[in-house]
Amino acid sequence: MTAHPISETVASLMPRAKAELTELVAFRSVADPAQFPRSECEAAAGWVADALRAEEFQDVALLDTPDGTQSVYGYLPGPAGAPTVLLYAHYDVQPPLDESAWLSPPFELTERDGRWFGRGAADCKGGFIMHLLALRALKANGGVPVSVKVIAEGSEEQGTGGLERYAEAHPELLAADTIVIGDTGNFRVGLPTVTATLRGMTMLRVQLDTLEGNLHSGQFGGAAPDALAAMIQLLASLRAEDGTTTVDGLTSDARWDGLQYPEGEFRSDAKVLDGVGLVGTGTVADRIWARPAVTVIGIDCPPVVGATPSLQASARAQISLRVPPGQDATEATKLLTAHLESHAPWGARVSVEQVGQGQPFRADITSPAYASMAEAMRLAYPGEEMQSSGLGGSIPLCNTLSALYPEAEILLIGLSEPEAQIHAVNESVSPEELERLSVAEALFLRNYAESKKA
DSSP: OOOOOOHHHHHHHHHHHHHHHHHHHHSSSOOOOTTTHHHHHHHHHHHHHHHHHHHHOOEEEEETTTTTTTEEEEEOOOOOOOEEEEEEOOOOOOOOOGGGGGGSTTOOEETTTTEEETTTTTHHHHHHHHHHHHHHHHHHHTOOSSEEEEEESGGGGGOOOOOHHHHHHHHTTOSEEEOOOOOOSSSSSOOEEEEEEOEEEEEEEEEEOOSSEEEEEEEHHTSSSSSSHHHHHHHTBBBBBSSSSSOOTTOOOOOOSOOOOOHHHHHHHOOOOOOOOOOOOOHIIIIISSSSSSEEEEEEEEOSTTTOSSEOOOOEEEEEEEEEETTTTHHHHHHHHHHHHHOOGGGEEEEEEEEEEOOEEEEETTTHHHHHHHHHHHHSTTOOOOOEEEEOOOOOOHHHHHHHTTEEEEOOOBBGGGGOOOTTTEEEEHHHHHHHHHHHHHHHHHHEEEEEEH
16 A cells, blocks of 8 residues: 555554444345345344444435335535535345355454455445445545435345335435446456446246146156256256357357456356366356356255155246346346246246346446546556456446436446455455555545546
8 A cells, every 4th residue: 555645544444444344244134034034134224324324424314115125325415516426335245155154154254364254244335334434534634525425225135126216216316426336346356447347137936837746756757747857957958068058039149358357267266176167158258247147046946855755746946147238138038038938848837937137237437437536546556557347247226327317427346356255155355455445436536526626
């Protein structure tokens, strides 16, 4: 870090940031009442609201969104005539998965090997802390030069669209000149990166029914249609032998022009086992940033322990389809639904339910705000220049904000670099990245305010 006053201030605030992130990570704020009580998300939302009030935000509110969750809003007025910047993060998190596979409890922030481990540490509770650090650093060095709106979403990980629908119904609420989405990440630790594209997504549940009830596999197996076997065959139809996604009518051959992802680095980041090949064709960047990707994220079936020799009458699966820029998520949903309905074997009865959807997004990285961010990142990361990359994940709100505020510039930064292992066990955040990105955001806000005066 340089001796820039902003850098020095952020460094001095890091112990407080760790203590606050510890408190925030402790909330088991998974926005799925089937797994975790809603009270955990409500408590996390209350914590975020209190933090904004402590920073002298006005109009702090818990917004009841149409999907039954809460988003937290606050407004910090800046100097007269200053531009308005919207800072986004989300406080809901992914489920911890197998808690026994965590080396430390998932909801207890734990320092190990120079990183802070805990569910949401990077995705995206750390993003909210990053915003607080940037604003505090500016306050300590002359004041915040822009008006700031903060929105902390409560159901981003579920893809249920609550905040999108709320924003559409209240279009004046999140209006801003520039929007900073703090929910992506650097391409590599220490390499400052803005995200140029996001894949969209659609989430479907498919159920197959073949029998009126389960049957003895010895008495009926070999002739009676087993719904679980039908489901396995149906899901297999979604991929070619090489692993390429093969949804009827969906193009899977686009190319990525820009920063590339060397295969060796990707294998290491993804922790691919020795001797196991990657799936798909083209470059790694093609596959994860420019092409659709289907994933079976859950199957309802009998567990191995306690299984009986039975044919299954019904089977259910949840399927995620990532949709790259240039393709429409609504059309992709229709194609995936039609594929599932037409490929079910043996005349199995098919029912498909959509449970989430978000459009892909492409940012204009030639806009003036990106010049301000490039200068800020150059100072926060001495010796490095800002890079741009794609992101295979989805942030559905980006398209909603882009449609509501077509003149607003949207920048995507964050703490979810590859080592963070977001959505997996042992998620972590690099405190150095938190520190440097907080510096970069603070400097960006200052640079951006100055550029608007010019």
